[in-house]
Amino acid sequence: MVITEEHDSDVTASFELHVISQGVGNLHNFVSVSKDIWPWVDYIHIREKQQPPEQRREWANQLYQSGVPSDRIVVNGVHEVGQGEGFAGVHWGQAEFSQSTLSIGDLRKRIRIGVSVHSVDEAKAAEEQGVDYVLFGHIYNSNSKPGIKPRGLKQLAEVCATVNVPVIAIGGIGSEHVRDLRSAGARGLAVISHIWASEHPIQAVSALKQAIVESEG
Numbered sequence: 001m002v003i004t005e006e007h008d009s010d011v012t013a014s015f016e017l018h019v020i021s022q023g024v025g026n027l028h029n030f031v032s033v034s035k036d037i038w039p040w041v042d043y044i045h046i047r048e049k050q051q052p053p054e055q056r057r058e059w060a061n062q063l064y065q066s067g068v069p070s071d072r073i074v075v076n077g078v079h080e081v082g083q084g085e086g087f088a089g090v091h092w093g094q095a096e097f098s099q100s101t102l103s104i105g106d107l108r109k110r111i112r113i114g115v116s117v118h119s120v121d122e123a124k125a126a127e128e129q130g131v132d133y134v135l136f137g138h139i140y141n142s143n144s145k146p147g148i149k150p151r152g153l154k155q156l157a158e159v160c161a162t163v164n165v166p167v168i169a170i171g172g173i174g175s176e177h178v179r180d181l182r183s184a185g186a187r188g189l190a191v192i193s194h195i196w197a198s199e200h201p202i203q204a205v206s207a208l209k210q211a212i213v214e215s216e217g
């Protein structure tokens, strides 16, 4: 099956596709690409850790106003818990999660929460706190994580076999990895460079979604 930009963008797949922002320095580009790619994507994360929380919230609002449905938008950061309401959820880095005194159990009644993890133990701790999903990586070499050895498919499989919450794989991922990630037990994948470093981000997303759909079943 060929997924074109005009057609078939509403195909559903049980394997989640997360697209994470990077260097929204060029906000216009981020918003204009996002409003075209969202039909293929389960979640678009506003990461931008170096920016203040209100800035991330502002960008989430701009995505929404440009036509991206609110239930596809995830805002990163512990400070967005209140503000994230009305969007799909919030995502916390490991440091925020392990240092936070907030009770996820209570927050989850109001909002979906995901946490980044880098080991089986971190994944178990996140699950015990009641998070909705974990993001595990980085799986492959990634320019976004220079100088840090990738954790690989074997560790991914260990994490997937240990926790019951969905494990979303991240780090150096492209269309060619979808089947291996699924075989390891991942329930989705997340990408930065594959989209934002591409000269043709819309084609990159549709090809990724096509690989996911073709790997179903």
Ligand SMILES: Cc1nc(C(=O)O)sc1CCOP(=O)(O)O
Pocket (backbone or CB within 6 Å): 020, 116, 117, 118, 135, 136, 137, 138, 139, 141, 142, 143, 144, 145, 170, 171, 172, 173, 190, 191, 192, 193, 194
């Ligand atoms: C944001 C992020 N978190 C990771 C983790 O391991 O927690 S790896 C990563 C970068 C992923 O970027 P790319 O798709 O460009 O490799």
